[in-house]
Amino acid sequence: MRVVTLGYQTWGHRTLSAVLGTEHEVVLAVTHPVSDHPYEQMWADSVEDLARDNGVPVHVATRADQDLIDAVRAAEPDVIVANNWRTWLPKEIYAAPTHGTLNIHDSLLPRYAGFSPILWALLNRESHVGVTVHRMDEGLDTGPIVAQQAVPVGPTSTTTDLVLATMDLIEPLVAASLADLAAGTIVERVQSPESMTYFHKRSDLxxxxxxxxxxxxxxxxxxxxxxxxxxxxxxxxxxxxxxxxxxxxxxxxxxxxxxxxxxxxxxxxxxxxxxxxxxxxxxxxxxxxxxxxxxxxxxxxxxxxxxxxxxx
Missing domain, CATH: 3.10.25.10 (Formyl transferase, C-terminal domain)
Incomplete structure (x- = not known):
């Protein structure tokens, strides 16, 4: 399949790396520009550098403007895989490929949609955190679930421990989801709106x-x-x-x-x-x-x- 990736920081880097390790062709890697925001300097492995090192065309954008829409269409992807794309995506992008867009979210959806899911889950004393691959739709982290894996929260776990553990889930989940998609064996589970929980960005308060x-x-x-x-x-x-x-x-x-x-x-x-x-x-x-x-x-x-x- 022809794959476009959208991602940023280490999450996007791990996702691009996962696709590069499969039989599929990455026809375009889309990422955000380097930022001086403290949060975006954390876990800052460069998607752009990884793409260029592997001969993958790169499009750098702050948001989904017309140039990005045109670039995605020109790449003619069979599927988009997104992880940590930090701005809203219009339907012109996420629904453009034949197989739509798979988004990777670092929670066990439908719980902890939104922002800082691992940190909120730890504060709420959840027994597990994890990663979900789901189809992107018009909502925020609301599309049908394609794959999911959990890791346990220990009695002394920190957010950093759990972020690192969930990052290790990205590559196998992405590879397996693409294999199922290509084989036509992918199974989707619709998220129940009644089971959804949403959390906001954290602030100094x-x-x-x-x-x-x-x-x-x-x-x-x-x-x-x-x-x-x-x-x-x-x-x-x-x-x-x-x-x-x-x-x-x-x-x-x-x-x-x-x-x-x-x-x-x-x-x-x-x-x-x-x-x-x-x-x-x-x-x-x-x-x-x-x-x-x-x-x-x-x-x-x-x-x-x-x-x-x-x-x-």
Whole structure:
């Protein structure tokens, strides 16, 4: 089959690599231009470089303008395979090939359609995350499912761990889906709208630690916002501090949420939870990152200073 790929960053790179490893011909690779946006500099393997190294024509576009529509039509694809194409695609593109467009999404659809699905799934304590191949239609991640595979979430998994694990699923899923499509054996499963869940892009607000949350919830937020993603953070005496590692205390602490207490279990314990009178496990900060980028132990940062972490 003649294949056009649309993709960006490492997800798009893995997808193009998968198609290049099959018997099918990549007739055009479409990608976005290099960006200085911090998120788009993460997982930044270049689709353009991979395509050019393999003699594949490249079209670089910010969005689906008329030039892109014309380029896709001129390539005469049998199928488009898309992964991490970051702007809306019109029907003139996704329905142009004989076999339409397969989109790869890093969640177990119909759950976690939309943005940051692995991070949201971890925060919601899902037992598994995964990757879905589905047909693209006019909705966002709503088309019939073609293939799907899950990976388990461990008790200490970070978002980074799970992103890397799901990236490893891309190539075999893409190769298998194209083989089924070419053989006419592909099986589609329509997504139930009632089962769909949608999540929005995360912002700095979602990364700020709420010390009225439980210690377990805060520790989970720290793992969910692992490097290279924006870390969970708080403000202490006017300084923004990011948390690289933390754990739930063995003992229980009472008092005001956000109160820095004592050195404990190799870190520094901070009171958290909703009750000021009933002792609960504290969050123990282990390793922090300061505004200048320096990484320090919580014990070194707080020293003998007590006080209250800013709650606003």
């Amino acid at each position: 979602e990364s700020r630690i709420d010390f009225t949350s439980s210690a377990a919830d805060i520790e989970l937020l720290v793992r969910a916002q692992s490097d290279p993603y924006p870390n969970a953070h708080f403000t202490f005496r006017g300084q923004r501090v990011r948390v690289l590692s933390a754990h739930v205390s063995t003992g229980r602490f009472g008092g005001t949420p956000g109160r820095v207490t004592v050195p404990y279990e190799g870190g520094v314990a901070v009171v958290c939870g909703r009750s000021r009178t009933t002792p609960e496990p504290a969050i123990v900060f282990d390793t922090l990152r300061l505004a200048d980028g320096a990484t320090v132990s919580a014990a070194d940062f707080f020293g003998t200073r007590g006080g209250y972490i800013d709650l606003v």
